[in-house]
Amino acid sequence: MSQSPRRWWRFGRRSDADTTAATTTATAEPAMPNPPARDPMIPKPPENPFSAFWASGRVPTRANTFLEMAAKASALGKERSFQILELHAGSTVLDVGCGNGRDVARLMELVGPTGEVWGVDNSAVMINDAKAAHPRGLFVEGDVHRLPFQDNFFDAVRAERVLMHQDDPFHGFGEMLRVTKPGGMVLAMDADTENYYVYPCDPVVFQRFISYTARRILKHSRLSLELYDALVRQGAQPIIELSAALPGTYETVSADIASGAPISAYAFFNPPARLHAVQAGVITEAESAALAQAIQTGLDDQTILFLQNQIIVAIQKPLTPSA
Numbered sequence: 001m002s003q004s005p006r007r008w009w010r011f012g013r014r015s016d017a018d019t020t021a022a023t024t025t026a027t028a029e030p031a032m033p034n035p036p037a038r039d040p041m042i043p044k045p046p047e048n049p050f051s052a053f054w055a056s057g058r059v060p061t062r063a064n065t066f067l068e069m070a071a072k073a074s075a076l077g078k079e080r081s082f083q084i085l086e087l088h089a090g091s092t093v094l095d096v097g098c099g100n101g102r103d104v105a106r107l108m109e110l111v112g113p114t115g116e117v118w119g120v121d122n123s124a125v126m127i128n129d130a131k132a133a134h135p136r137g138l139f140v141e142g143d144v145h146r147l148p149f150q151d152n153f154f155d156a157v158r159a160e161r162v163l164m165h166q167d168d169p170f171h172g173f174g175e176m177l178r179v180t181k182p183g184g185m186v187l188a189m190d191a192d193t194e195n196y197y198v199y200p201c202d203p204v205v206f207q208r209f210i211s212y213t214a215r216r217i218l219k220h221s222r223l224s225l226e227l228y229d230a231l232v233r234q235g236a237q238p239i240i241e242l243s244a245a246l247p248g249t250y251e252t253v254s255a256d257i258a259s260g261a262p263i264s265a266y267a268f269f270n271p272p273a274r275l276h277a278v279q280a281g282v283i284t285e286a287e288s289a290a291l292a293q294a295i296q297t298g299l300d301d302q303t304i305l306f307l308q309n310q311i312i313v314a315i316q317k318p319l320t321p322s323a
């Protein structure tokens with residue numbers, strides 16, 4: 001394996017021109033090696049509507065229904081991600097793609113009144129929602145590709161279900177590294193969408209269907225694995241953890257469905273998604289009908305469960321560039 005262990009902290013950085021931070025001291029570095037090739041068994045169709053929606057910068061307030069459902073489903077993973085950040089009273093923290101600000105509020109509790117927690121999001125609507133819900137939070141509109149902060153500013157930086165929607169998540173992760181102090185933690189948590197399950201569907205058919213659908217509707221349906229791979233190849237020693245998701249139950253799944261695709265998790269298994277999979281030859285019409293029947297039974301009986309794990313990838317920025 002070819003590694004360049006002295007360069008990994010410049011991960012994903014392309015050139016000075018890519019960042020607008022006034023004090024940035026970045027120097028041009030060679031581009032990252034390409035992320036690993038995808039499994040050739042299932043071709044990736046050329047459309048990513050779910051990611052395109054979430055990365056658009058035009059996420060509306062009604063997306064909060066999905067965010068609240070996902071927050072309940074990934075509650076354990078969120079808490080674990082906060083632990084990995086090694087926060088203490090007075091820490092400065094950044095939540096990238098902060099959405100409605102729920103995690104900023106929790107981080108403020110963890111760092112106390114002497115700490116400083118910022119949330120950045122490229123959706124003005126999300127930033128306004130976050131400010132309204134958490135008036136003491138520090139929220140600013142901005143893009144993960146050009147974070148509006150100085151180099152080495154934060155003790156810890158995290159992004160949850162943000163990088164998986166980007167065209168170039170490696171560049172975004174590099175930006176997160178740039179704004180982190182030496183010794184600070186940088187963490188990305190993304191959904192393990194290719195291992196996602198809706199009970200009571202047939203698990204074998206659902207797996208085949210969801211692998212295809214996740215690749216079709218997301219830009220990076222297994223971003224955590226790609227990020228881990230790329231970091232290791234650069235000589236880093238990332239932490240990687242699978243955080244067990246709490247199940248989404250009838251209450252959360254039905255609210256999510258009511259909020260409508262593409263905002264909802266229902267975009268993963270709604271009728272158009274099943275039709276795409278039939279047309280691509282991934283599942284048969286009979287299998288699609290059986291999935292639909294199982295989902296309907298789960299809704300009618302209120303026994304439906306939505307299970308999707310999250311994967312955390314984190315690294316500590318070295319104390320010295322040559323470390």
Ligand SMILES: C[S@@+](CC[C@H](N)C(=O)[O-])C[C@H]1O[C@@H](n2cnc3c(N)ncnc32)[C@H](O)[C@@H]1O
Pocket residue numbers: 054055056057059067071096097098099100103120121122123126142143144145159160161162165166
């Ligand atoms: C799926 S939501 C997750 C929100 C939040 N992290 C959470 O766990 O509830 C993704 C968020 O990232 C924001 N986002 C997407 N692309 C972004 C970008 N390029 N820069 C900054 N924020 C972005 C979206 O507006 C949205 O609020």
